[in-house]
Each structure stands twice: as structure tokens, then as C-alpha cells.
Amino acid sequence: xxxxxxxxxxxxxxxxxxxxxxxxxxxxxxxxxxxxxxxxxxxxxxxxxxxxxxxxxxxxxxxxxxxxxxxxxxxxxxxxxxxxxxxxxxxxxxxxxxxxxxxxxxxxxxxxxxxxxxxxxxxxxxxxxxxxxxxxxxxxxxxxxxxxxxxxxxxxxxxxxxxxxxxxxxxxxxxxxxxxxxxxxxxxxxxxxxxxxxxxxxxxxxxxxxxxxxxxxxxxxxxxxxxxxxxxxxxxxxxxxxxxxxxxxxxxxxxxxxxxxxxxxxxxxxxxxxxxxxxxxxxxxxxxxxxxxxxxxxxxxxxxxxxxxxxxxxxxxxxxxxxxxxxxxxxxxxxxxxxxxxxxxxxxxxxxxxxxxxxxxxxxxxxxxxxxxxxxxxxxxxxxxx
Amino acid sequence: xxxxxxxxxxxxxxxxxxxxxxxxxxxxxxxxxxxxxxxxxxxxxxxxxxxxxxxxxxxxxxxxxxxxxxxxxxxxxxxxxxxxxxxxxxxxxxxxxxxxxxxxxxxxxxxxxxxxxxxxxxxxxxxxxxxxxxxxxxxxxxxxxxxxxxxxxxxxxxxxxxxxxxxxxxxxxxxxxxxxxxxxxxxxxxxxxxxxxxxxxxxxxxxxxxxxxxxxxxxxxxxxxxxxxxxxxxxxxxxxxxxxxxxxxxxxxxxxxxxxxxxxxxxxxxxxxxxxxxxxxxxxxxxxxxxxxxxxxxxxxxxxxxxxxxxxxxxxxxxxxxxxxxxxxxxxxxxxxxxxxxxxxxxxxxxxxxxxxxxxxxxxxxxxxxxxxxxxxxxxxxxxxxxxxxxxxxxxxxxxxxxxxxxxxxxxxxxxxxxxxxxxxxxxxxxxxxxxxxxxxxxxxxxxxxxxxxxxxxxxxx
Numbered sequence: 001x002x003x004x005x006x007x008x009x010x011x012x013x014x015x016x017x018x019x020x021x022x023x024x025x026x027x028x029x030x031x032x033x034x035x036x037x038x039x040x041x042x043x044x045x046x047x048x049x050x051x052x053x054x055x056x057x058x059x060x061x062x063x064x065x066x067x068x069x070x071x072x073x074x075x076x077x078x079x080x081x082x083x084x085x086x087x088x089x090x091x092x093x094x095x096x097x098x099x100x101x102x103x104x105x106x107x108x109x110x111x112x113x114x115x116x117x118x119x120x121x122x123x124x125x126x127x128x129x130x131x132x133x134x135x136x137x138x139x140x141x142x143x144x145x146x147x148x149x150x151x152x153x154x155x156x157x158x159x160x161x162x163x164x165x166x167x168x169x170x171x172x173x174x175x176x177x178x179x180x181x182x183x184x185x186x187x188x189x190x191x192x193x194x195x196x197x198x199x200x201x202x203x204x205x206x207x208x209x210x211x212x213x214x215x216x217x218x219x220x221x222x223x224x225x226x227x228x229x230x231x232x233x234x235x236x237x238x239x240x241x242x243x244x245x246x247x248x249x250x251x252x253x254x255x256x257x258x259x260x261x262x263x264x265x266x267x268x269x270x271x272x273x274x275x276x277x278x279x280x281x282x283x284x285x286x287x288x289x290x291x292x293x294x295x296x297x298x299x300x301x302x303x304x305x306x307x308x309x310x311x312x313x314x315x316x317x318x319x320x321x322x323x324x325x326x327x328x329x330x331x332x333x334x335x336x337x338x339x340x341x342x343x344x345x346x347x348x349x350x351x352x353x354x355x356x357x358x359x360x361x362x363x364x365x366x367x368x369x370x371x372x373x374x375x376x377x378x379x380x381x382x383x384x385x386x
Numbered sequence: 387x388x389x390x391x392x393x394x395x396x397x398x399x400x401x402x403x404x405x406x407x408x409x410x411x412x413x414x415x416x417x418x419x420x421x422x423x424x425x426x427x428x429x430x431x432x433x434x435x436x437x438x439x440x441x442x443x444x445x446x447x448x449x450x451x452x453x454x455x456x457x458x459x460x461x462x463x464x465x466x467x468x469x470x471x472x473x474x475x476x477x478x479x480x481x482x483x484x485x486x487x488x489x490x491x492x493x494x495x496x497x498x499x500x501x502x503x504x505x506x507x508x509x510x511x512x513x514x515x516x517x518x519x520x521x522x523x524x525x526x527x528x529x530x531x532x533x534x535x536x537x538x539x540x541x542x543x544x545x546x547x548x549x550x551x552x553x554x555x556x557x558x559x560x561x562x563x564x565x566x567x568x569x570x571x572x573x574x575x576x577x578x579x580x581x582x583x584x585x586x587x588x589x590x591x592x593x594x595x596x597x598x599x600x601x602x603x604x605x606x607x608x609x610x611x612x613x614x615x616x617x618x619x620x621x622x623x624x625x626x627x628x629x630x631x632x633x634x635x636x637x638x639x640x641x642x643x644x645x646x647x648x649x650x651x652x653x654x655x656x657x658x659x660x661x662x663x664x665x666x667x668x669x670x671x672x673x674x675x676x677x678x679x680x681x682x683x684x685x686x687x688x689x690x691x692x693x694x695x696x697x698x699x700x701x702x703x704x705x706x707x708x709x710x711x712x713x714x715x716x717x718x719x720x721x722x723x724x725x726x727x728x729x730x731x732x733x734x735x736x737x738x739x740x741x742x743x744x745x746x747x748x749x750x751x752x753x754x755x756x757x758x759x760x761x762x763x764x765x766x767x768x769x770x771x772x773x774x775x776x777x778x779x780x781x782x783x784x785x786x787x788x789x790x791x792x793x794x795x796x797x798x799x800x801x802x803x804x805x806x807x808x809x810x811x812x813x814x815x816x817x818x819x820x821x822x823x824x825x826x827x828x829x830x831x832x833x834x835x836x837x838x839x840x841x842x843x844x845x846x847x848x
Contacts, residue, residue, distance in 0.1 A: 034566040035406040041823045042399070048827030053834055182392040193834045200835075209785050216784045227781045228605075 050190045057191010062198065065163065066129040067111050076106035078134060079370070082126045082284075083144035084118040089353035090300035091142075092363045099367040117158060119149040120281040121170060121180075127284035128166040136292035140370070143284060145297045145336070147310060147319045148267075148352075152275035155180055160187035160194055173283070175276035260350040264306055273315040278322055285332050295332040296370065297323060300362065301342040306351040335369055387427040389630045390583060397424065401540075402637050410561050414531055417539075417638065424540040425503070432502035435473065436538065442469050443512050444533050447519045447526035459520055466516035474509045477502055482705030504544045506702055508537050510669055515551045517673060524552050532558050539640070541631040545624070547645045547665040554640070562639050570811045570822075575633030577829055578804045583626035586797050588838030590619035593790035598758050601768040605776035608783050609768055613751050615790040616758050618797060621649065624663070650750070653742040654728050655719040658750060666702075670695050688724065693717035703757070708765065712757040719749055 072078045077100070081093055097110035113126050123143050134141070148154075152175075160183040162170050167188030171181040187194040219225040288295050301307070310316050320336065327334045342365070347358035354362060387394050401420045408416050426433055446466040450459055475483075481498030488494060515533065518524045527533050536554050537543075597604055597612025604612065628645040635642045645665055652658035659667045675695045681688040693714070700713020722728075734742065759765035779787050812822040 034569050035564050037566075037819065038564060038569045039403065041819055041826075044820070044823045045826040045830065048824060049830035049834070052827065052831055179387075179391050179393045182396065186392055190834060192831065196835055196837075197839075204836075208789075212785050212788055213781075215788075216781055219784075220781070224778055225781055225784055226778045 050186070053190030053192035055191075057194060060191060060195050060199070062195060065113055065126055067133055069133060071109065071111070072133055072135065072139065074107070075109035076138070077104070077108045078139040079108065079110040080126075080130055080134065080139070080141045081110060081112040081114070082123040082141065083112060083114040084122075084149060085114075085116045086146070086148075086300045086302075086352055086354075087112065087144045087298075088114050088116075089349075089355075090359055090362050091366065092359050095360055095363045096367050096370075099364055100370065103367070103371055115158070115161075119151070119154070120145075120277045120284065121159060121162075121173070121176075123149075124173070124280040124284040124287075125162050125166050125170055127287045128169060129163060131287050131291065134288070134291065134293050140294035140296065141288050142296045142298050142366075142370075143281070144300070145281065145319075145323060145334075146299045147271045147273055147313070147315045150273055150277040150281060150319060151271045151315070152277050153270050153272040158197055159183050161197065162187055162194075164188040164194075170280075173276050173280050175279060177276075256350060257345075260352075261305065264309065264351055268306075268309050268313060271310075271313060271315040273318045274322065282326055282330075285326060285330050289330045289332060295330070297327065297332055297334045297336070298366065299336045300354065301338045301347075302352045303345045303348045303350075304340075304343040305345065307343050335366070338365070387424060389627065390580070393427070398634055398637075405638055406564060413561060414535060414558060418531060418535055421535070421538040421540040421543060425538060425543060428503045428544075435477075435502055435505075436508060439470060439473060439509070439512050440530070440534055440537055442466060443516050444527070444530045446516045447533070450516070450519045451526040463516055463520040467513055470509050470513045474505060477505055479701075479705045486707075507546050507548060508543065510548050510666075510673075510702075511551075512537055514548075514669065514673060518551055524555070527551075527555060539635070541634040541640075542642055545627050545631075546663075547628055547631065547643050548669050549642060549665065553643060557640050560639070564637065564639065566814065567811060568636050568639060571808075572633040572636030573826070574807050574810060575629045575636070577633075577826070578807055579626040579629030579633060580833060581626075581800075581804070581829075582622040582629065582797075584833055584837035586793055587619050587622035587626060590615045590622070590790060590793055592838070593786045593793075594619050594758070596786070598760070598764060598768070601764060601771050604771060604783065605778060605780055606772050606774045607777045607779055608787055609771045611779075611787050611790050613755060613768070613772075614794065617650070617747075617751050617754050618794050620754070620758075621646070622797065650747050651743060652746050652750075653734060653739055654723055654746055655716065655749060656723055656728075658746055659716075659720070666699070670699050674698060685725075689721040692720045692724070696720065708756045708759055708762065711762075711765075712753050715753040715756065719753075 067078070067080065079093075079096065079100070081087065081091060081096075083091070091112065093110040093112040097108050100108040100110070115122065127141075127143075130141075155177050159180050162184045164187075167184050171184045192199070216225050220227070285295050285297070302310070323334050323336060326332060342358075342362065347354055347361075349355045387397060397420075401417070404416055404420075405413055422433060425436070443466055446462050449462050453459060453462075477499050478501060481496060484494050484496045484498075488496060515524075515536070519526045527536075532555050533551075535558055536549070536551055539549075539554065542549060594612050594616035597609055598616070601609060625646040628642075632642045632644070643665055645663055647661040647664065649658055649662035652661050675691055678691040678694060679687055680691060683691075694717075696713045696717030697710060698713070700709045700711070700716070703709045703712070755768055756762075756765050759768065812818040
């Protein structure tokens with residue numbers, strides 16, 4: 001077959017094998033086995049990197065993730081709220097505390113610990129960090145639940161942010177992916193790695209952006225940069241200091257909705273329920289219930305479109321059954337279904353996050369539920385539907 | 387188990403220690419076990435598919451070794467190629483074919499299977515084994531272990547480089563210990579690979595992705611910068627994978643071939659294909675272009691062969707018409723270059739060379755538009771947008787666009803540094819090696835803080 005390559009010399013030339021790369025190793029056979037020294041070198045590098053990361057990480061002051069004892073002591077009743085962006089958009093903790101204080105005639109405090117995209121693994125972390133802080137028979141906890149935050153298919157959800165003191169317990173949740181366990185453990189040792197999202201998002205990015213905006217002003221004079229009418233069909237105006245509370249939507253609301261529906265239509269069928277995320281939730285609930293703390297499992301309403309699509313899935317059916325079982329065995333109160341008016345699309349700025357106007361209404365109705373005893377017949381309309 | 391995951395680093399460390407602690411005889415079985423574990427971490431059931439193909443190709447090789455009857459030999463190799471191609475067609479192209487037939491009015495139920503990871507890569511390698519045995523270029527392997535290791539060798543299993551049996555199998559028979567040169571050259575390659583992926587490619591993706599998602603929202607200059615960002619993203623992403631695969635292999639005394647050689651410095655498309663994904667272009671040349679007749683059957687047939695080779699090369703990347711158009715564009719470029727003799731190497735002056743580099747880069751970028759766009763509507767919208775003539779950046783997009791330009795510039799500036807690192811070996815003294823170790827520690831720290839939240843490698847989808 002040699003003749004083929006002669007006939008095709010042009011093509012061979014075209015695709016000539018580029019040999020003699022400069023990185024080709026020149027082996028020294030007489031050198032012997034380098035393995036022990038190689039191993040030592042690698043171990044030293046990793047220890048050095050993690051050690052430095054640990055030391056530098058200690059300088060960074062992260063957001064607190066559990067209430068100070070004096071904060072709890074300063075109230076007659078204290079409510080802890082664990083959630084994600086849907087809770088941030090749907091529940092106003094100050095309003096909740098004020099409503100409860102007014103109704104009960106005592107000083108009630110409420111504190112929300114939340115993060116965008118957080119799920120039951122984070123709630124379990126929060127539960128472990130807050131255990132022994134609350135008072136048995138007086139205080140309560142509200143935990144966000146939904147097939148999204150219990151979705152086993154969504155892994156690596158900023159999991160490296162888990163705090164060191166509870167890392168081993170969180171890495172031990174049965175069924176957890178190996179990569180998530182490792183990220184939790186590396187995050188526990190390396191402070192820089194643990195806070196990388198905050199360092200990038202809150203320190204590096206705003207500084208770079210600010211500097212560039214100043215340069216941009218100069219560049220505008222050259223015509224290379226122009227301030228033009230935005231082509232982005234919609235822009236969200238967030239409430240000051242509250243990341244997911246949208247006060248206004250500028251531009252095309254229909255485009256926003258269409259874009260969000262497109263994303264959800266892809267996301268909903270991939271939801272997988274019943275694995276390690278649910279186990280984490282179960283453990284979080286049991287952590288508080290074993291101390292006699294009231295636990296409410298709350299699913300905030302989503303738009304009618306989103307709710308209808310989600311209800312059709314097997315994951316949602318399993319979710320409802322599992323939550324009902326968890327409530328029955330632990331004494332937690334599930335608040336999963338709400339009267340249909342709360343699913344009205346006008347109440348949401350996208351398909352799953354409540355608009356600022358709807359937040360207060362929902363907070364009030366939630367407060368009413370918290371005031372009603374768990375076994376009261378008044379609650380049945382809002383409890384888990386069969 | 388992505389190369390960018392902690393799980394991979396732990397896995398590599400365990401395999402490295404295990405390999406060098408085991409007696410020489412057990413090492414190959416150990417590496418096969420490690421490779422199978424690596425693939426099963428993605429998708430265990432598809433191990434059966436790889437195993438099935440492997441068994442068929444080994445059996446075909448065994449039969450080929452025992453017969454010189456041309457008719458029988460042809461039958462055996464045809465059977466092997468047919469089985470491999472059938473597996474590729476069923477898992478990768480059935481949905482595409484049935485969807486396309488539906489689009490032209492034939493009412494056929496759309497059938498689609500889950501795509502086995504790396505099927506395009508291991509099928510090509512598996513086919514090349516039986517074809518090479520058939521062509522008497524290699525002797526068939528006696529032990530299925532060597533063939534299994536050749537196909538499943540974990541560093542290159544998912545996204546290449548596409549290795550020939552003659553390049554890899556002989557290396558399994560030699561089992562030298564790790565030397566400092568092999569260790570440091572492998573480690574340096576991995577450091578280069580991780581820098582490309584985490585410090586450049588994944589950040590460039592943040593610039594390119596919105597451009598290809600909503601091109602109508604960007605000005606012409608922004609679209610152009612977005613396409614350039616993608617051009618560098620795909621180069622850095624894929625070459626990062628190759629660097630890590632080659633570096634990891636060196637730790638086990640295995641040398642994998644180079645896949646890239648500064649492709650954007652090419653002075654023609656012909657030259658580009660000498661430098662881009664070289665192991666694929668060599669495969670296409672040897673197993674498709676030459677068997678089709680290459681350039682031996684006249685000019686017209688040569689152009690036709692070039693076109694067919696590139697069209698199928700495009701389709702190899704993915705079951706979509708946008709990949710077919712990408713391949714067609716490259717086929718057209720190659721045919722035109724050949725027709726007007728632009729492909730023939732000549733002594734170019736510095737200015738001429740740079741003009742040709744720039745023109746070649748623009749042509750490659752035009753083809754990337756189709757390669758990256760999820761649909762023709764997006765590709766057309768992007769091209770139309772670039773033609774609007776808005777040569778400014780809107781202030782709201784100033785940050786991502788500048789970030790893209792800065793990253794590309796930094797990559798060019800760091801290029802000599804990466805070349806130097808490829809060749810760098812610390813001295814034999816303990817002080818040198820301790821200093822190297824501290825340097826590696828600082829690199830890990832930098833990756834921890836500045837590394838982009840990493841996505842998968844682009845070529846994993848192929």
C-alpha cells in the first residue's frame with residue numbers, strides 16, 4: 001500500500017504530520033525511578049496551595065449563616081427562614097416578623113438565610129449551623145421546598161461554599177455525587193476556594209467593571225463606544241439591597257416571559273427527585289424536630305403555567321408523596337398548595353419569582369398560616385393536596 | 387469525571403500511585419480497570435457497547451491474521467467497518483436522519499437514542515485497527531488487553547487525540563519507570579492545559595455564548611468580537627484537553643500525538659488543516675480521502691474527494707446541518723485554494739504572510755459561525771448583524787467585549803511563556819525541585835481564585 005502515499009504526495013504535504021515538537025521529552029534511561037520524589041513534590045504542592053488558601057481565607061469575612069444567641073434572646077419568638085431566590089422574592093422577613101408581632105402582641109423576630117440557587121444541601125448546612133440556637137417550643141423554622149431545590153440532577157450548586165464546621169457531615173449525605181463531596185471537603189480546608197464566588201463576584205468583578213466604565217467614558221469620545229438605546233428586550237429593576245425582588249420590568253414583559261418559559265420547558269422534564277437532596281432535607285427537618293422546634297415546609301407559588309407543567313411530572317408526584325410522609329413522621333407542617341389566585345401570572349416577574357407587589361401579600365398569608373395551629377381545620381385548604 | 391473536576395485529580399493521583407507501586411505485569415490490567423472506571427463514571431451501560439465493538443474488531447483482526455485470501459479478507463474488514471459505522475449511525479445519526487426525512491415530507495417516526503460519550507472518537511480508532519491489519523500495516527494484537535487499552539486508554543478516551551494502533555499499541559509493550567523528564571514534561575503540559583481551559587477558554591465562553599444565543603441584541607463590532615472570542619475559546623478548550631491528555635499519559639510513559647500547532651498562524655486553509663485537529667485530518671486523509679482516490683483521478687475528482695472528505699468531517703462533529711455547512715465551507719475553501727494554487731508552499735514575505743494569515747483567520751471564523759450556531763436562523767441573524775456596519779460597542783456591552791479582547795491579547799502574550807514551560811525542567815537538586823513545587827502550589831492557588839466556574843469541554847459532545 002506504500003504507493004498510495006507516493007501518489008498522494010500533495011495531500012500528504014497538505015496534511016503533513018508535524019513531528020519534532022519541542023515538547024517531546026528526551027528520556028534519560030539511566031536516571032532511574034523518579035516516582036518517590038515525584039510523589040513528594042505533588043503532595044507538597046497540594047499542601048502548600050491548600051495551606052495558603054486556608055490562611056488567606058481566614059482574612060475574608062463571610063456573611064453570617066446562623067443567628068447570634070443574643071439575636072434570638074432578644075425576641076419572644078424567633079423564626080429562621082432558609083430559602084433561595086424564590087424565597088427572597090416571595091417572603092419579606094421584616095414584614096413577616098412585624099405581622100406576627102402585631103398579631104401575637106409579643107416581640108417576634110425573623111431572619112432569612114438564603115442564596116441564589118441554594119438547595120436542600122445548603123438548608124441542611126444552615127440547620128446544622130443553627131442547631132442549639134433556637135428555643136424548644138417557642139421558635140420555628142421555615143424551609144423552602146420544591147422539586148427544583150430537591151432536584152438530584154442539578155449538582156455542584158455552589159457546594160464548595162459549605163462552612164468547614166459542618167463539612168464532614170454534609171459530605172456524608174448518602175447518595176451524594178463524589179465530586180460534590182470532594183468540593184465540600186476542599187472548600188472546608190481552602191478558604192479561598194470556599195469563597196471564590198464571593199471573591200470573584202463581589203470583589204474582583206465590580207472593581208474591574210468600575211475601572212472599565214471610567215475608561216469607557218474616555219472611549220466614547222473616540223466613537224468606539226456609544227450609549228445607545230438598549231436592544232435587550234427587557235431589563236429588571238431590583239429592589240435596593242434585595243437581589244431577587246423585582247420592582248419593575250422595563251421593556252418587553254412578553255419577551256421575558258417567553259425566554260423564561262423556554263428555560264423552564266427544558267428544566268422541568270430533567271427534574272429528578274428522591275435521592276440525596278431529599279435525604280439532606282429530611283436530616284435538616286429532623287435536626288430541628290428532635291429539639292422540639294416547629295418546622296414549616298413551604299413551597300412558594302409559581303405562575304400557573306409553571307405550576308401546571310410541573311404538576312404533570314413524575315418528580316412532582318413523588319415530591320408530594322415524600323413531603324407528606326416526611327411531615328407525618330416528623331411533625332413538620334407542609335404548606336405546598338395555595339389558593340389559585342396566588343398562581344396568577346400577574347404576581348410574578350418571570351414564571352417562578354414573585355414581583356415586589358405580590359411579596360407582601362404572600363408574606364401576610366404565610367404569617368396567617370404560621371399563626372394557625374398545625375392541626376387546625378382552617379389550614380386544610382392550604383395543606384398538601386392529595 | 388471532567389478533567390477540571392477534583393474527582394479527576396484524585397483519580398489521576400490514585401492511578402499514578404497505583405501504577406508505579408504495582409509489579410510491572412499487573413500494570414496493564416490495572417490501567418484497563420482504571421480506564422473502564424473512568425468511562426463508567428460517565429455512563430456505565432455504554433461500556434457494553436465499547437466492549438462489543440472491541441470484541442468484534444479483535445475477532446476480525448484474529449481472522450485477518452489467519453487468512454491471505456483477498457476475498458475473505460475484504461469480507462472481514464467490510465464486516466468490521468459496517469458494524470462500527472452502524473453503531474455510529476444508530477446512536478449518533480438516526481435521530482438526525484429521521485428528522486431530516488420528516489422535514490422533506492416523509493412521515494417516518496423520529497427515533498433517537500442517548501448519545502454514548504466519545505462514540506465518534508473510539509469508533510474511528512476501532513475502525514483504524516482492523517483497516518490497518520487488513521492493509522498489513524500492523525500485526526493484529528494477540529491479547530485483547532492491548533486492543534482494549536488502545537481504545538479505552540483513559541486520558542484520550544473522551545476527546546482524543548485520535549491515535550493510530552501503530553502509535554499506541556507498541557508503547558504498551560515497553561514499561562519504563564517514571565523519569566524526572568517524563569514527570570515534569572507531563573506536569574508542565576497539564577499546567578498549560580489547565581491554564582488554557584480555566585483561565586482563558588471558560589471566560590471567553592462568557593463572551594461568545596450570548597452572541598450566539600441572541601445575535602440581534604448586539605452591534606456588528608460586538609458580533610465580530612464574539613465570533614473571534616469563540617474562535618479562541620474552541621482552540622483553547624480543545625487544545626487544553628489534548629495537553630492534559632498528553633501530560634497525564636506521560637506519567638505512565640505513554641506518548642500521545644500532538645493535535646494542534648498554532649492553527650491561527652496558518653497562511654492558507656490547507657495550512658490550517660495541517661495545524662488544526664491534526665489527528666482527525668490525518669485519519670480522514672488515510673481512511674477516507676485516499677481510498678476515495680485522493681488526487682490520482684484528475685482535477686474534478688480531486689475537488690469532489692476533498693468536498694466529500696470535509697463534508698463527512700463536518701458530520702463527524704455532530705448530527706446537524708450546521709456542521710455539514712461548516713464542513714462544506716472548508717471543502718470549498720480547500721478546492722478553491724487548490725484550483726488557484728494557493729495551497730502550494732512558497733517563500734512568502736513577511737507582509738504577504740501576515741495578510742494571508744489574517745485572511746485565513748477570517749475565513750475560518752466565517753465557518754465557525756455555522757459550527758457554533760445552534761440553528762441556521764441564528765447563523766444568518768449573526769451574519770446579517772455583522773453586515774449592518776455598526777462599528778462601535780454599546781456601553782452596556784463594554785465589559786464583556788473588552789474582557790474578550792484582553793483575554794485574547796493575554797493568550798498571545800502568554801504564548802512564548804507556554805512554549806518555554808513546555809521545555810522547562812527543574813534541575814536535579816532538591817532546591818530546584820522544591821522551588822518548582824512552590825510554583826505549582828501558587829498555580830493551584832491562582833486556579834482556585836481566578837478559574838472560571840468550569841463547563842464541560844466542547845469536544846465532549848462529539
